[in-house]
Every structure is written in C-alpha cells, then in structure tokens.
Amino acid sequence: MVSKTGLRFSEALALTPDDFDFSRQNLMVNKTWDYKSNKGGFAPTKNESSKRKVQLDWQTVIQFAQLTKELPNDRPIFVQSKIYNDTVNHYLERLCKKAKIPVISVHGLRHTHASLLLYSGVSIASVARMLGHSNMNTTQQTYLHIIQELENEDNDKVMKHLASLI
Numbered sequence: 001m002v003s004k005t006g007l008r009f010s011e012a013l014a015l016t017p018d019d020f021d022f023s024r025q026n027l028m029v030n031k032t033w034d035y036k037s038n039k040g041g042f043a044p045t046k047n048e049s050s051k052r053k054v055q056l057d058w059q060t061v062i063q064f065a066q067l068t069k070e071l072p073n074d075r076p077i078f079v080q081s082k083i084y085n086d087t088v089n090h091y092l093e094r095l096c097k098k099a100k101i102p103v104i105s106v107h108g109l110r111h112t113h114a115s116l117l118l119y120s121g122v123s124i125a126s127v128a129r130m131l132g133h134s135n136m137n138t139t140q141q142t143y144l145h146i147i148q149e150l151e152n153e154d155n156d157k158v159m160k161h162l163a164s165l166i
Helices: 010-014 058-068 085-099 106-119 123-131 134-142 145-162
Strands: 026-028 052-055
Touching: 010 106, 052 123, 052 134, 085 106, 106 123, 106 134, 106 145, 134 145
Parallel strands: none
Antiparallel strands: 026 052
C-alpha cells in the first residue's frame, strides 16, 4: 500500500474500510494510527495538508475491496494488536533478502513512490500534494538530487534542439 500511494506508516495503519471509495478509485487520508504510544488508537494527521484524497489503480482497488469485504467499516485494516515500525521493517528486510533484492524500509517505499512519480514527469507540486507535504519546499529539498538529474536531462534536450536549428 505504501509503495502504491506514498502514505506515511502511521497513515497506512489508520486505514479503515470507510476510507475507500472503490467506485471512484480513491482513498481518503484523514487520520493516523498512534503506534508510538502504549494505548494506540486514531490520531490527527501530521498537518492539515496531510488530509488528502489519493487516487488508486484498479488492481489496488480490487485487492482492497476483497480484503475489506468482511471487516468492520470503522476498524483499522492492518492493526490487530500493538504494532511497531521496527517490526514491520525487519519483516520487510527478511522478505527483501529472501527475494534477493536490495533491502528497503517502509519509509523507503514512500520515497521510492515519490521518486518514480518525479522520474515519470509528475510535477513537484502534484507530488507534494500526493505525499501530504504542507510545503512544496519540503518536496524540493527531499528530492533535490532527482530534480537536478531531471534538469540535466532537460538541458541535454534543449541543447539537442538548439543544435538542430539552422
């Protein structure tokens, strides 16, 4: 889910069946799960910009429609007991090693999502909105290396175009 949507770990944990609009293929992010405290439970989003609607591809819609079919509408999908970010990251590490691919964390999946969007030509402003960043500068600073690489590619295109002019 994180790699497909760019959600933060706490946002993904807070997802309930009510958050999905399968007919419109979107997901409402409007809360987080307080996994750091002993009591757990729903908590507010990181900031007001974190409240957002996220588009879903049809494959994800089908998977979550099946997954949530029998679940209570207002209960978290992924939380049955106390959950730790480290535990999920260690499990993900084992899966990566078993698959013989580079190890990545849950937060790394969020970064990968954003990086792939930028590489495919999605604007910084759109990526910032999709990630729930309150400020586009956050996105620009975090992904500066990708932005610079894309600018270099654009410069190459400009120079080729100028060279082709008579």
